């Protein structure tokens with residue numbers, strides 16, 4: 001599988017044999033060695049091996065292979081059984097055959113030939129990857145199998161078919177828009193448009209014309225009639241992103257439209273009925289959202305019939321491996337780069353990273369790793385992350401010192417704009433005069 005290092009278990013009572021196999025197979029994945037079948041049950045409580053190299057006799061003098069066959073049965077009973085490669089003594093063909101009949105996928109005789117053992121393990125891994133079931137369709141865009149994500153999918157499936165307005169809450173980059181699309185796809189409006197409007201970047205002066213449309217001549221630049229987003233999304237879903245950024249005056253216009261279920265384009269003398277379902281989203285924390293000074297409670301009441309909260313990635317680290325696998329494979333494919341695994345230590349660090357920029361940041365980190373990596377395995381640095389260990393930094397030359405100063409200035413400017421915008425990405429981007437996407441890149445670059 002691309003991305004996640006394969007888990008390889010070697011079960012052999014001969015420590016030297018196990019160590020030699022471990023050295024040989026390290027490049028193929030994360031290798032664990034055990035010396036006694038009684039350790040297997042404990043190991044399986046926290047690990048799911050992809051391949052097991054299994055010896056069959058653990059007690060001196062025994063050659064019947066019964067102990068190994070018992071472990072084989074134990075492994076075969078797992079919900080997702082690993083590929084088992086039987087390791088038998090040279091010429092013990094009957095035992096190898098018995099193992100294959102009980103579910104082992106291959107066998108290798110001891111002492112082994114290094115190239116043959118490596119090829120056998122590679123082939124077992126490749127077969128396993130090919131057999132892995134494809135992701136389910138429908139809301140497949142929303143990856144993650146944590147309890148939180150499963151609950152989220154269930155909520156989408158429940159709420160989708162109703163006509164209720166939905167408000168999606170969560171930090172930047174957690175997947176609010178994906179959730180909104182999921183609700184749309186699960187609704188009877190799925191064949192209609194899903195139209196997203198970034199309320200945060202819409203200048204107040206353009207809000208009415210953008211949302212409700214205008215007639216030719218309604219204002220100086222209105223050279224033609226133009227439908228607003230409410231009309232364009234008719235029969236579908238209108239996704240109002242960054243709703244928490246809406247100025248109070250704009251809030252009252254939106255409220256009127258929602259209450260009357262009609263809009264009047266600028267310059268028109270008659271209102272038009274609207275047929276849209278509204279899904280809104282904000283990264284504002286709930287205390288600020290429910291503060292009547294900033295957001296009209298009557299509008300909130302219209303928008304949040306159903307509230308869906310998307311938890312930050314740090315609260316569902318179990319989703320990280322799947323996201324890494326998905327996005328590394330996506331970009332390897334997109335850029336025609338070879339499939340690589342992540343170095344085990346880097347994988348651990350990626351899984352325990354707090355990801356302040358959530359899934360968006362993880363996705364960008366994967367793209368970066370695919371583009372930059374030149375070694376056999378992805379390292380932590382390929383993802384733009386560094387281990388907690390301080391690395392000695394050489395004294396900067398004059399030119400790097402200038403670059404460092406510029407870098408520090410940029411970091412300060414970005415931090416100051418965020419503070420001034422009280423963490424609101426759209427406002428901060430506007431203050432800096434750059435796009436939201438550019439601001440996200442700078443946030444990641446400076447680890448903010």
Ligand SMILES: Nc1ncnc2c1ncn2[C@@H]1O[C@H](COP(=O)(O)OP(=O)(O)OP(=O)(O)O)[C@@H](O)[C@H]1O
Pocket residue numbers: 141142143144170171172173174175176177178179241281283323359360363425
């Ligand atoms: N569960 C997920 N599975 C796969 N990809 C995800 C998931 N969540 C988010 N993403 C990806 O992360 C990126 C950000 O997602 P999205 O735009 O939905 O987040 P958001 O919460 O709406 O962000 P913002 O608040 O900044 O608008 C997208 O590229 C999206 O495809």
